[in-house]
Amino acid sequence: MPRDVLLDPPVSTWDTAPDVAAATSGGPADVGLVVPLVVGGDGAATAALGAVGLDPAEVLATYEPERTVGAVTAVPLPGGGHPVRRVHLVGVGAGSAADWRRAGAEAGRATRRRPAVVHALGGAADAVALAAWTEGAVLGGWGAPAWTADGAVARTGPAEATTVVTDVRDAVEVVRRSVVVARAQLLARSLAMTPSNVKDPAWMADRARLLGDRHGLDVTVWDETALADEGFGGLLAVGGGSASPPRLVRVDHAPAGAVPTTPRVVLVGKGITFDTGGLQVKPVAGMVGMKTDMAGSATVLAVVAACAELEVPVRVTGLLALAENAVGGGSYRPGDVVTHYGGRTVEITNTDAEGRIVLADALAYADAELDPDVLIDVATLTGAARVALGREAAPVFGTDDDLAAELVAAGESSGETLWRMPLPDTYRAVLDSDVADLRHFAPGVGGGAVLAALFLREFVGPRRWAHLDVAGTGRSDVDAGTAAKGATGFGVRLLLRWLEETR
Template sequence: MRAPELLDPAASDWTISAEPLADVLADLDPVDLLLALPVPTGGVRPTGATAKALALVGLDAVEVSATYEPRSEAGSVTTIPLPPGERPARKVLLVGVAAATAADLRAAGAALGRAGKGHAALVTTVGGGTSRAGQAALAEGLALGGYSSPRWVRDDATPASTPAAQVALVGSYDEPSVRHSVVRARATMLARNLAVVPSNTKNPAWVAAQARTLAGRSGLDVRVWTERELKTEGFGGLLAVGAASATPPRLVQLDYAPEGATTRTPRVVLVGKGITFDTGGLDIKPADGMLAMKTDMSGAGIVLAVLAACRELAVPVKVTGLLALAENGVGGAAYRPGDVVTQYGGRTVEIGNTDAEGRIVMADALAYADLRLDPTVLLDIATLTGAARVALGRSMAPVYATEDGLTRALVAAGEATGELLWPMPLVEDYRANLDSDVADINHIAGMGGGGGSISAALFLREFVGARRWAHLDIAGVGRSDVDRGLLTKGGTGFGARLLLTWLEEMT
């Protein structure tokens, strides 16, 4: 897939109408039209809006219930084909919405998004009249359920399938909530696209080029540090990790400012880990461990996608994104266990394991943010530790923060988007395990040290000064092995919707 298509994920044309369903259906071509209706707990009722909608396509609610026995479990779909050319739709999809909570509607939306792939139109009343949170969740599910990862075929790449060309929501919907949800979902799709690009294409310079393109489209200021500039300014962590690669490291800075911003407008800095491929370095990974390593730049991809969406969502604060980009290779120039690396700002780090490279490149970016950008809040996101996956699996990510209020705000944004976070402590007793005999700090816990994800967070904290800071370790949730619900195999883009929701609610 060429870069322009990767940066513009396929999406449906969305409409919202308060007109009667019969009028909406009459205006559309029925040849390839799907009509989706909700099945709440208790099943399809013999009277009411769903029964009337079924009657529009020649179906009786009582007979449908008896014949097809549609289930109400959130995301279950019962398909009823209709005679071609005789009805205002080609198929009816009865989708379970259970109690119609936000989570239920997100699951229902994902199921409908998947069912709509490749079709001309999907018309639905699902979610109409529910809360704004529920409608936002439905829209997220519909958009992400319709997404497909790109496939590389011959000299180009295309999505395996495309979402429904048109999605029409018919009924009482809060249009801003729906529209913003679709924008956030598209940011997730962009992050996913970037994550699955093969690493023989996706090197640090390539990611930097995509950042320049997106900056131009989104009205962002952009700066890219070359290898020479990184050396001149003392970004020793990026240079060490990228030393063995044929493609040198890069640091990218993207800046967004809302309309009317002043010197008093708060500034949030987001740092993303951007390891475009991770062999593990001299502490080389086993072969199976490398298979997913093209997605090890997911943090940077998410930060890039978030910055690209800020203007469309009218985020009210200044936002800076830092993409710490390097390839962790093997070779004569590779950094070694036992090396001492001087990070940006002068702190020295003893290398304990070259496969813990993410925290080294991010330490440079965090120190730069602290010393040069004066952020109100500093946050980083990374596929950082296997310990995070072991601790919390693939359903939620640990969040570490220096302030309880910041933790609560991020957890609330995660609950609103279904990207769940679990607060984790910065255990001070573990800090001594990072002491080094030869440098300011060791970058991994010494012998007998535990709490791998906590230790990594404690290491990163050393580079943020006294800033309000949070760290999201998405190693468990940042990749998916399944193609189901909202997820597709590969990078998940976890955190894009969460961070945008958090930023939108700042004042």
């Protein structure tokens, strides 16, 4: 059976070795050697270059490689004498974790076409740097799948990767966990990059079932009949105009030895598999990238799927709120009143603000039925988030200062930047409605990301809750750093980092 490159994004087979000679013996005859250059230290570079028969001083003097973060200088080797065919000198700057991650990504990008690569970190990297470099190399070595007559075809990096590292305790485990985390992010990217004529709510639900079977997760799916029977009016409204009915998917991870008192975290992901804007249809330019409007649900699914491999110590439930916001005879309209799960009514004032409508159902269900200790949602929710913070940082809103601070810290550690944003109660009045409990959108008011978060807060009850608006960071316009052009999978690394530290 051909490999499913969407559910199992191919990455290199990673190993560790004590030195370059051991890493290259018995392997392919066309190896790329990556050598990091840290400002103020050339010990690792000297050892690696000497191991392939080069004079380190002569190479550095001749090629004058830059040491700025991510700068790559290629040094070709003559054939016949050594399996290494090209040396890539990669600048690591001052050597912070962020520097190592970005440098690793550029190394991965530069060596995509090599059958095998040796990363000669030597004694230059500690455990934190090793993890960051490995994550970066896996992410940088990935390219978005291409769709052919035979289906999705992977664009992947080297088949084999070996890290030469010394003085790092449990280096093999550090590398393994880093690859698991990066591969989870690639899963989120692959799902988000799938064309919407392939990917509809039922398709996403099937992917969740397949991943559940693979990772030992419990999976429950509500189809349109079950959604109607149980009162999920938001999902039904948004999905009403599409020939592909909505779905709600629940995915559960329970750690070994879990008991009822084991903490439970619920992650909710926006899953709009394509967004036309509904009856208030988007302009062409705004619709082109809307296959990625389910990136929040892809992130949540990827995180829960990785929990078993990482032995995350808490119960984690993922809820995927899946619908296609299309134009049709059943489309919901401005002025409609929607009854959400639990009975709260909402006046519709903009059919292109559909993400918060499907999230409201899932959040209300989590509050009423799952009794979470922490509730977090992830969504490509508002253009205002991108206007405010661009592509490099995502706003985080929350009802608990400690939770928000923990998530910001996890983002700093993982290289995914969050910026705390306010939830001013003085803004809440603009969501009042004359015909329903509240309205979901306030035209012409401004502060769109804040108002969306205030709306979602209405459905979370007394829970410790945080909302990540990844409308800006969930997509990249360029192939650079750890990002590839298209969906980024933003949030996977920071949520896994936070979950691993949650007790």
